[in-house]
Amino acid sequence: MDLLAGYLQVSLAAFATIFAMLIYVAFQTFKIKNNFQFHAQNYTKKQYELDFFEQASLGIGKRLVELEQQVQAINDRISRIEMHTQDGNASYPQAVKLIELGAGVDEIAQSCGISKIEAELLLVLNKNRTKTPL
Secondary structure, X not given: OHHHHHHHHHHHHHHHHHHXXXXXXXXXXXXXXXXXXXXXXXXXXXXXXXXXXXXXXXXXXHHXXXXXXXXXXXXXXXXXXXXXXXXXXXXXXXXXXXXXXXXXXXXXXXXXXXXXXXXXXXXXXXXXXXXXXX
């Protein structure tokens, strides 16, 4: 019986060791699963933020291109106006002087060789520079 008791003690010790190892493995598996879930949620959140910033930067890029095109169009228009003025075909500085003196649209257009629309635009843009009220 001593031999049987010895085997029983060894078997019980082996069982306790194996049981403790199983508990340890189960605990480590639980920790790894929780850690994985945390990182998966964090990844999803970061992916959402990245998508948001990507869309925002694309929108900003499109708007920037639009603004650059508008600035280019304005610069082209200014260049055409300056060339038009230099050619002697229109005298915007003279028109501004006439506006300051209180001239009307028809008079400005005729005197400066510009269209009535241009004269009206100059009148609106320079209305606070006039010496006499409109």
